[in-house]
Amino acid sequence: MAEETWKDYKDKKHSRPKPLSGIRVLEVCTLLLGPAGPGFAAEMGAEVIKCEIPPMGDTCRDLTPFGYQFREQGVAFAHMNTNKYFLGLDLHKPQAQEVFRELAAKSDVIENNLRPGVMESWNVGYRQINEINPGIIYLAKNGFGQWGQYAEENRPSNDGASQGFSGYAWLSSFPNQPPLKSRLYICDNYGALMGELAVLAALHYRQRTGKGQFIELSQTEAIMRAMTWVWPYQQITGKTAMPAGNRDLSVCPADTFRCKGDSFVAIAAPTPEEFKGLCNAMGRAELADDPRFKDHLTRLREDNATAILKIIADWARGKTPAEIEALAEKHGFAACHIYDTGEVVEDEHFRARGFMTEVDDPVLGKYLDHEFPVMMSKTPPRVEWGCRAVGFDNEYILKHTLGKSEDAIKKLYDCGALGKWADMPTRRPPSNWDGKAGLRQA
Amino acid sequence: MEQRWPDWIRERDDPHIAHTRPEALDDITVLDLSYKNFAGCYCSSMLAEFGAKVIRIEPPEGDFIRTCTPYGLLYKGEGLNYLSEGRNKHHITLNLKKPEGREILKSLVKKTDVLIETFSPGVMDGWAIGYEQLKNINPGLIFASITAFGQFGPMSRSRMPDYDNITQARSGVQSATGEVLPEGKSYDQCPWAVPTKAGPWIGWAQPGTFTAVGILAALYWRGISGEGQALDVATAEAYARFDDYAALWYQETGIVCERFGSLDTAGWLYCFAPTRDGAVFLGGLRLEMWQAFADMLGKWEEWGAAGWTTLQVFMRKEEQLKWAPLVFAETRKYTNDELVRMSVEYSRKGRLAPITPVVAPVCSPDEPMKDANWLDRGMFTPVKDPIYGEVIVAQAQHKMTETPVRTKWVCRPAGHDNETVYSEYLNLDPRRLDELKKAGII
Numbered sequence: 001m002a003e004e005t006w007k008d009y010k011d012k013k014h015s016r017p018k019p020l021s022g023i024r025v026l027e028v029c030t031l032l033l034g035p036a037g038p039g040f041a042a043e044m045g046a047e048v049i050k051c052e053i054p055p056m057g058d059t060c061r062d063l064t065p066f067g068y069q070f071r072e073q074g075v076a077f078a079h080m081n082t083n084k085y086f087l088g089l090d091l092h093k094p095q096a097q098e099v100f101r102e103l104a105a106k107s108d109v110i111e112n113n114l115r116p117g118v119m120e121s122w123n124v125g126y127r128q129i130n131e132i133n134p135g136i137i138y139l140a141k142n143g144f145g146q147w148g149q150y151a152e153e154n155r156p157s158n159d160g161a162s163q164g165f166s167g168y169a170w171l172s173s174f175p176n177q178p179p180l181k182s183r184l185y186i187c188d189n190y191g192a193l194m195g196e197l198a199v200l201a202a203l204h205y206r207q208r209t210g211k212g213q214f215i216e217l218s219q220t221e222a223i224m225r226a227m228t229w230v231w232p233y234q235q236i237t238g239k240t241a242m243p244a245g246n247r248d249l250s251v252c253p254a255d256t257f258r259c260k261g262d263s264f265v266a267i268a269a270p271t272p273e274e275f276k277g278l279c280n281a282m283g284r285a286e287l288a289d290d291p292r293f294k295d296h297l298t299r300l301r302e303d304n305a306t307a308i309l310k311i312i313a314d315w316a317r318g319k320t321p322a323e324i325e326a327l328a329e330k331h332g333f334a335a336c337h338i339y340d341t342g343e344v345v346e347d348e349h350f351r352a353r354g355f356m357t358e359v360d361d362p363v364l365g366k367y368l369d370h371e372f373p374v375m376m377s378k379t380p381p382r383v384e385w386g387c388r389a390v391g392f393d394n395e396y397i398l399k400h401t402l403g404k405s406e407d408a409i410k411k412l413y414d415c416g417a418l419g420k421w422a423d424m425p426t427r428r429p430p431s432n433w434d435g436k437a438g439l440r441q442a
Numbered sequence: 443m444e445q446r447w448p449d450w451i452r453e454r455d456d457p458h459i460a461h462t463r464p465e466a467l468d469d470i471t472v473l474d475l476s477y478k479n480f481a482g483c484y485c486s487s488m489l490a491e492f493g494a495k496v497i498r499i500e501p502p503e504g505d506f507i508r509t510c511t512p513y514g515l516l517y518k519g520e521g522l523n524y525l526s527e528g529r530n531k532h533h534i535t536l537n538l539k540k541p542e543g544r545e546i547l548k549s550l551v552k553k554t555d556v557l558i559e560t561f562s563p564g565v566m567d568g569w570a571i572g573y574e575q576l577k578n579i580n581p582g583l584i585f586a587s588i589t590a591f592g593q594f595g596p597m598s599r600s601r602m603p604d605y606d607n608i609t610q611a612r613s614g615v616q617s618a619t620g621e622v623l624p625e626g627k628s629y630d631q632c633p634w635a636v637p638t639k640a641g642p643w644i645g646w647a648q649p650g651t652f653t654a655v656g657i658l659a660a661l662y663w664r665g666i667s668g669e670g671q672a673l674d675v676a677t678a679e680a681y682a683r684f685d686d687y688a689a690l691w692y693q694e695t696g697i698v699c700e701r702f703g704s705l706d707t708a709g710w711l712y713c714f715a716p717t718r719d720g721a722v723f724l725g726g727l728r729l730e731m732w733q734a735f736a737d738m739l740g741k742w743e744e745w746g747a748a749g750w751t752t753l754q755v756f757m758r759k760e761e762q763l764k765w766a767p768l769v770f771a772e773t774r775k776y777t778n779d780e781l782v783r784m785s786v787e788y789s790r791k792g793r794l795a796p797i798t799p800v801v802a803p804v805c806s807p808d809e810p811m812k813d814a815n816w817l818d819r820g821m822f823t824p825v826k827d828p829i830y831g832e833v834i835v836a837q838a839q840h841k842m843t844e845t846p847v848r849t850k851w852v853c854r855p856a857g858h859d860n861e862t863v864y865s866e867y868l869n870l871d872p873r874r875l876d877e878l879k880k881a882g883i884i
Contacts, residue, residue, distance in 0.1 A: 017663075353592055375592070
C-alpha cells in the first residue's frame with residue numbers, strides 16, 4: 001500500500017542512495033537557464049562541478065529581490081546551486097583550459113549556456129572534448145540554438161525575452177490588456193528541466209551503447225513545446241490563440257473567482273460528477289441538467305462557458321475561499337485559495353512531506369528550501385548543502401579529482417588560471433564563516 | 443580547414459534527418475494509465491518522443507482529457523490538447539474497474555519497465571494493482587504517480603482532483619503574478635489586476651516533465667542496481683520548485699512576494715515595456731547594459747548614466763517604480779521593430795558597443811508559427827498523420843547528434859491499437875478480444 005511505500009520517507013531519505021550517484025557533470029553556466037539544470041542533477045546525486053570565472057563568477061549571484069541578500073548570497077543563486085562543487089577557473093587562460101580538459105576526460109556530462117562558439121574559442125567545445133572523451137554528453141543551452149538565422153545573428157536571450165518571443169507571455173494575460181510577464185523565470189527553469197531530460201535520455205543510450213552525443217536546447221523551443229493546443233488550434237482555425245486571463249479555455253468550469261473581502265479562490269469542476277458536485281454546493285442542482293451545461297464539450301463553448309462562469313462568480317462573491325474549499329472537499333470538486341509564499345513555506349502538508357525541507361548547511365546555517373519535487377522511494381533526491389563562494393572547492397577538486405600537487409595548484413593560482421571569490425557579499429562566504437566549515441578534505 | 447561550427451552541428455542534428463538516427467529509449471516499455479490528467483499524458487509524451495514504446499491505457503469510453511479542448515473544439519473528433527499529446531503512443535482501452543481488466547493489466551505489467559498513473563491515492567491499492575502489489579509481479583518496475591497532493595501527508599486523502607489552475611493557485615506563484623491594482627481603484631474597475639495564472643497548462647506540463655526526468659533517473663539507477671521503485675509527484679510542489687527566491691526571502695524577512703506587473707522583483711533592467719505597436723522585453727542585468735540602454739534612447743547625459751556605479755541601487759522597489767515610467771515614456775515613441783533594430787545597431791556603433799541591451803518583441807503566438815527561424819529549425823513541421831492528416835504540433839525541441847526526438851504520429855482514437863498490442867503482448871486473438879469488448883473489459 002502507498003502508506004507502506006512511503007512510510008518514514010522524510011526521516012529516512014538521508015540514509016538512502018541517490019539515483020545519479022557516480023555521474024560527474026561539469027557546468028560552465030550563468031544566470032538561470034544554465035545552472036538550474038545541473039542543480040536538478042546535483043539534487044539527484046550527480047557530482048556537479050560548477051566552473052566560474054573568478055573572482056566575480058556567475059551573474060546569477062546578483063539576482064536579489066529588491067536588493068535583499070540571503071545570508072550574504074544571491075537568493076535565486078542559493079536556490080538553484082545546491083549540492084554543487086565550486087571551481088574558480090578562468091577559461092580565458094590556456095592553463096585553465098587544460099584543467100578543464102583533464103576534468104572533461106573524467107566526466108560524463110558537460111553543460112554550458114554561453115553563446116554558440118564561445119566554448120570552442122576556449123578549446124573546450126564539443127569537437128575538442130569529444131576527441132578526448134567520446135562518451136561525453138555535451139549540452140548547450142541558450143535562446144536560439146546553435147544554428148539558424150537568430151543563432152547566426154548571435155542574438156542574446158534570457159527568460160523574459162523567451163517569454164516574449166514564444167507567445168507564452170502574450171497568452172498569459174487578460175484580454176485587451178498588455179502582455180504579462182510571469183513572475184517565475186519559467187523559460188529559464190523549464191528550458192533547464194528539458195535540457196536535463198535530454199541528458200538523462202542520452203545517459204540511458206550511453207548505458208546501452210557507450211556512445212555520447214551533443215545536445216542543443218533552445219529555451220524558446222522548449223517553452224513552445226509545452227504550449228500544446230496553441231499550434232494545432234492556430235493551424236486548424238486560422239486564428240491567433242487569444243489570452244483569457246484566469247479562465248482555462250480547455251476546462252470548464254475552471255477559473256479564479258473573487259470572494260468576500262477581496263480574496264480569491266481557484267475552482268475547477270469539469271467532469272460530470274465534479275460539475276454536479278459544484279452545482280449542489282451552490283444549491284443549484286438544476287444547472288447540471290441545463291442544456292447549455294449538459295456535457296463538457298457543450299459547456300466549453302464560448303457563450304455557455306461565459307454563462308456558467310458568471311453564475312459561479314456571483315455565488316463565490318458571497319463566500320470566503322475557506323468556505324468554498326470545504327464545499328469542494330465535501331462535494332468532490334477542486335478549489336484552492338490563492339496561496340501566498342508564506343502559506344507555501346508554512347503549509348503543514350508540504351512540511352509533512354518534506355517538500356519544504358530543512359537544510360542544515362555548515363556554511364549558511366539552517367534554512368528551509370524546496371525539495372526536489374520527484375520523491376523516489378528507493379533513491380530520494382534531496383538538498384544536502386547550499387551554495388558556496390566562487391572557487392570554494394578549488395583545492396578539493398584539483399587534489400581529489402585530478403590528483404594535483406600543492407605545487408601545481410600554486411602555479412595555477414599564480415598564473416591566474418585558478419582563482420577565488422571577490423571580497424564582497426554574494427561572492428565570498430558569509431562574514432561569520434570560520435575559514436573551515438564546509439571545506440572538504442581531499 | 444575545419445568546418446564552421448553551425449554548419450558542422452547542423453549536418454548532425456537537423457531534425458530533418460532525425461528519422462535516420464537511433465532512439466534513446468527504444469528498449470523501454472511504458473504503460474500510461476493516466477486519467478483526466480494532462481500531466482500524465484505529457485509525461486508519457488516526453489518518453490515517447492525519445493522512442494519509448496508507450497501504451498496509453500484508457501477506459502472503454504476513452505479518457506475524459508480528450509474532451510478538454512479550447513472552446514470545446516474538436517478536430518476529426520479529437521480535442522486539441524490530446525491531439526498534440528497522443529503522439530507516438532499506442533492507444534488501447536482497458537476497464538480497470540473490473541477484476542478481469544486488472545488481471546490483464548498485471549499481465550502487461552510483467553512486460554513493462556515504467557507505469558504512469560494519476561488516480562487519487564489509494565485507488566490503485568484498492569484495485570490491488572498499487573505499487574506494493576505490482577512490484578511482486580515485476581521487481582524492476584518504475585511506478586510513477588502524479589496527483590494534486592502526493593501519496594502521503596495529511597492532505598493526500600483529499601477528494602479534490604488535480605487541475606492546472608488549482609496547481610498554479612496552490613504553488614504560491616499565481617499570487618505574485620499579475621498587474622498591481624492601481625491606487626484608488628477597485629477590482630470591479632480593474633478585473634485584470636488580480637493574481638494571474640500563466641500559460642496553457644504549464645501547471646500540468648511542468649510536473650509531467652519533472653516526472654519524466656525522475657523516471658529516467660530511476661531507469662539509470664535500475665541499470666546500476668537492478669531495482670525498480672515508486673515515484674511520487676504532487677503537481678503544486680513541482681510548480682513551486684521553480685519559484686526561485688520567494689521562500690528564502692520570506693523565511694528571513696517575513697516578506698511575502700507580491701505582484702509587480704511586468705517588472706521584476708529581482709532584476710533591473712528586466713521588464714516588459716509598452717511600445718507604439720505592442721510591447722518589448724528589455725533586459726540588461728549588468729550595469730553596462732542598463733547604461734547602454736539609456737544611451738541607446740539618447741538619455742546618457744540627462745539620466746547621468748556615466749555616473750552610475752552599481753546596479754544594486756536600481757533593483758530597489760522604489761527605484762524601479764521611479765525609473766519604469768521614465769523608460770516607458772521613451773519606449774512608447776517607437777515600434778517593436780524600431781527598438782529591436784536600435785539595439786542591434788547599438789551593438790555595432792554605440793558608445794559601449796558591443797555591449798547592448800536585450801530587446802525582444804513580445805509576440806502573439808501567431809508570430810512564432812510563421813517565423814522563418816523556427817520553421818527552419820523544424821519546430822512546426824507538419825506531421826503527416828495517417829488518421830488526422832497534416833497536423834502542426836510543436837516538435838523537435840531536443841536537437842541531438844545521436845538520438846534526437848521525433849514525432850512519428852500525433853494521435854490515435856481510444857482503443858485504436860487494441861488488436862496489435864493485445865496480440866503482441868498477451869497473444870489474444872481477435873475472437874477473444876471481441877468477447878472482452880462485449881463484456882466491457884476493453
